[in-house]
Amino acid sequence: MTTAPPEQAEAESQGLLLQLLDPANRADPYPLAAQFRDRGAMLLPEMHLAVFSSYRDCDEILRHPSSSSDRMKSTAAQEQVKAQIEELTKDGAPPPEQVPPGFLFLDPPDHTRLRKLAGKAFAPKVVNALRPDITALVDGLLDRIAEKGSFDVVEDFAYPLPVAVICRLLGVPLDDEPQFSHASGLLAQALDPFVMFTGSASDGLQERLDAGAWLRGYLHGLIERRRSRPGDDLMSGLIAVEESGDQLTEEEIVSTCVLLLVAGHETTVNLIGNAILAMLRQSSQWSALGADANRASAVIEESLRYDPPVQMLVRIALSDMLIGDAIVPEGDVIMLLLAAAHRDAAEFDRPDVFDPDREVFRHLGLGRGAHYCLGAPLARLEAGVALSALTARFPNARLGSEPLYKPNVTLRGLSALTVEV
Numbered sequence: 325m326t327t328a329p330p331e332q333a334e335a336e337s338q339g340l341l342l343q344l345l346d347p348a349n350r351a352d353p354y355p356l357a358a359q360f361r362d363r364g365a366m367l368l369p370e371m372h373l374a375v376f377s378s379y380r381d382c383d384e385i386l387r388h389p390s391s392s393s394d395r396m397k398s399t400a401a402q403e404q405v406k407a408q409i410e411e412l413t414k415d416g417a418p419p420p421e422q423v424p425p426g427f428l429f430l431d432p433p434d435h436t437r438l439r440k441l442a443g444k445a446f447a448p449k450v451v452n453a454l455r456p457d458i459t460a461l462v463d464g465l466l467d468r469i470a471e472k473g474s475f476d477v478v479e480d481f482a483y484p485l486p487v488a489v490i491c492r493l494l495g496v497p498l499d500d501e502p503q504f505s506h507a508s509g510l511l512a513q514a515l516d517p518f519v520m521f522t523g524s525a526s527d528g529l530q531e532r533l534d535a536g537a538w539l540r541g542y543l544h545g546l547i548e549r550r551r552s553r554p555g556d557d558l559m560s561g562l563i564a565v566e567e568s569g570d571q572l573t574e575e576e577i578v579s580t581c582v583l584l585l586v587a588g589h590e591t592t593v594n595l596i597g598n599a600i601l602a603m604l605r606q607s608s609q610w611s612a613l614g615a616d617a618n619r620a621s622a623v624i625e626e627s628l629r630y631d632p633p634v635q636m637l638v639r640i641a642l643s644d645m646l647i648g649d650a651i652v653p654e655g656d657v658i659m660l661l662l663a664a665a666h667r668d669a670a671e672f673d674r675p676d677v678f679d680p681d682r683e684v685f686r687h688l689g690l691g692r693g694a695h696y697c698l699g700a701p702l703a704r705l706e707a708g709v710a711l712s713a714l715t716a717r718f719p720n721a722r723l724g725s726e727p728l729y730k731p732n733v734t735l736r737g738l739s740a741l742t743v744e745v
């Protein structure tokens with residue numbers, strides 16, 4: 325923990341938090357991550373916030389029984405919502421309608437119930453059956469790239485694959501995808517901690533709220549169509565459960581589909597992009613994977629550690645929590661900086677080196693504990709097929725531009741990168 329006088333330490337910590345939001349740090353957030361790690365655990369009581377950046381602390385918090393994923397249990401969120409409702413209802417208007425969040429943001433028993441229902445679609449056996457379709461999709465993309473001679477990593481390769489797969493799994497028509505890809509991107513930005521760090525939302529709040537409302541409306545419409553003509557997809561499966569008793573509501577089906585659509589759009593694409601960039605910057609890794617597809621799993625796990633698509637996670641302290649020598653008060657928000665934890669020299673040998681040949685992969689890139697990524701088998705399968713096929717087909721690929729990044733802090737990822745093949 326920091327030893328400066330409390331006010332000075334808190335001001336310095338706030339300065340670092342603002343830098344985390346600064347787009348200038350998006351291309352390479354790791355020097356800043358190192359500064360967080362050097363400061364140790366940060367307690368900001370005025371902000372009801374605690375920030376952890378060592379591997380050991382992050383790991384412990386993710387396993388801790390007092391860690392909640394329900395944002396509404398935080399003191400700060402309760403104060404904000406109370407103030408917002410007072411403002412909105414001061415002229416006698418009714419309070420705004422609440423919709424349930426996706427189960428990523430719920431605790432037991434609702435989390436357990438909804439995760440179990442959605443989990444059937446992501447069981448390893450179900451996911452492995454998708455391999456032929458995923459291989460065919462990847463081959464089609466590679467054929468088009470071969471004709472062009474160069475390609476954009478995101479637009480031409482990393483994005484179309486996971487999006488086609490999640491649409492097929494959920495039962496969302498791929499033809500409608502252009503409409504909701506925009507909404508998905510905006511919802512991913514809503515995960516960024518602007519309100520927590522600055523006290524106000526980043527620009528575009530209304531646009532994000534509208535995107536969320538539009539996506540929910542779209543999914544309600546699709547549910548109505550699926551009720552009369554069910555398919556073998558997850559949405560139809562959830563509708564059948566809803567109609568068979570009181571296990572879940574239509575609003576919960578919509579929230580689950582929003583969660584899976586956004587997860588399917590905004591994460592695997594970043595893993596594939598980050599792995600391509602890391603291998604092209606160290607071309608022996610590109611050649612090695614091209615020559616031996618069995619290396620794919622090691623490349624994927626090391627990419628999840630070295631440049632994680634999910635850069636931070638949030639928990640709420642359900643009671644006073646002792647983490648290392650820091651006490652987090654009940655109700656405070658806890659930020660876990662995975663990007664920093666993954667470069668922690670106390671845990672990883674040569675942490676700043678991309679090395680798929682390291683012996684152990686203890687990363688937190690897919691989470692840990694009860695909320696461990698439900699889509700992990702799917703993400704690993706998609707990335708494995710994509711990266712091994714790409715490197716084998718184009719052994720002489722090389723970088724054709726500097727990478728550009730999306731503005732997102734939490735779900736950081738490439739927006740564009742040209743590769744010559």
Ligand code: HEM
Pocket residue numbers: 393427428429439490583584585587588591592593595632633634637638688689690691692694695696697698699700702703
């Ligand atoms: C490389 C790609 C992916 C990464 C890096 C990733 C990362 C993560 C992480 C870190 C968590 C834990 C969140 C927390 O503890 O608060 C998580 C949870 C989750 N992920 Fe993924 N994910 C990926 C792909 C996917 C895919 C493709 C899907 C499904 C379409 C998916 C669905 C989910 C769901 C539903 C949860 C919530 C689980 C729960 O709350 O029980 N993820 N993911």
